[in-house]
Amino acid sequence: MTGDDRTAKLNHQLQHGLLIGDGAMGTTLSAEGHLPGRSLELLNVEDPDRVRAAHRGFLEAGSDVLQTNTFQGSRPALDRHALADRTAELNAAGAALARETAGERVLVAGSIGPTGRILEPYGDFEEAAARAAFEEQAQALADAGVDFFIAETMSAIEEALLAVAAAAATGLPVVASMAFDPNGRTAFGVSPEQAAQQLPDAGAVVVGANCGTVSSAEIVDIASKFREATSLPLIVQPNAGRPQRTDSGVLFPETPETMAEAAPRLRALGATLIGGCCGSTPEHIRAIAARLRDA
Secondary structure (H helix, E strand, O other): OOHHHHHHHHHHHHHHOOEEOOOOHHHHHHHOOOOOOOOHHHHHHHOHHHHHHHHHHHHHHOOOEEEOOOOOOOHHHHHOOOOHHHHHHHHHHHHHHHHHHHOOOOEEEEEEOOOOOOEOOOOOEOHHHHHHHHHHHHHHHHHOOOOEEEEEEEOOHHHHHHHHHHHHOOOOOEEEEEOOOOOOOOOOOOOHHHHHHHHHHHOOOEEEEEOOOOOOOHHHHHHHHHHHHOOOOEEEEOOOOOOEEEOOEEEOOOOHHHHHHOHHHHHHOOEEEEOOOOOOOHHHHHHHHHHHHOO
16 A cells, blocks of 8 residues: 555545544553653664554554654754754654554554743744754654654644644645643643634644543543534544552553543544543553444
């Protein structure tokens, strides 16, 4: 299957079918002994077998989409680990690992997350620098063979728009997903309605929500607000429950069965890309896939 064939498959499924996303690469890789504070993207070259195993776990659980291990793969994000000069290398390696695991069976999404910097005038990060960083990452992922992009876990609409536009400039489809709090807005005060109205103008063909500090049940209300504001296909990839800070770290309390209970409600709202985010394991994805495909 060629890249054009996979794009056609993606577009068909988004308009007429269902795509089961994968789960949390970050918490999956961290749970396997990765040292806190180190770049997960470095595993793409230093321990590729671990990344392959994470992808394979979600593939075998029923995922139709594998996201690259590049969430913090932009130059500014990698610069925190003194890896900025390896931006193209680490993104290309992440895309290659996902593509190798996916084969011709499923689609590969290039994961683009926030830079970790705050744009002017609220912070000191210039818009031009953010745009250049997203363009560099998106092009590296596109050149390495991803089928589309997911600009995810965005909180500031300004940064989300830059990421979406940079990814769309490669000619590949772009999914845009924001992270919401229990008050129904992102940490920067963005509402689902605002995101649904602005993200398509930058080039997003799918919009929705992932991660944040809400449960899988609470994200249904957020998805419903997206649906009221747009007719575009929706992406919804919740955490396995609200994150809980404990002495041993951050925990995500929802069982696979609890998380899967929200999936039919999301599907009824028109979500066509449904998966999981932080704390979601292959077992969570297996439960979601079983619930949706048996419906």
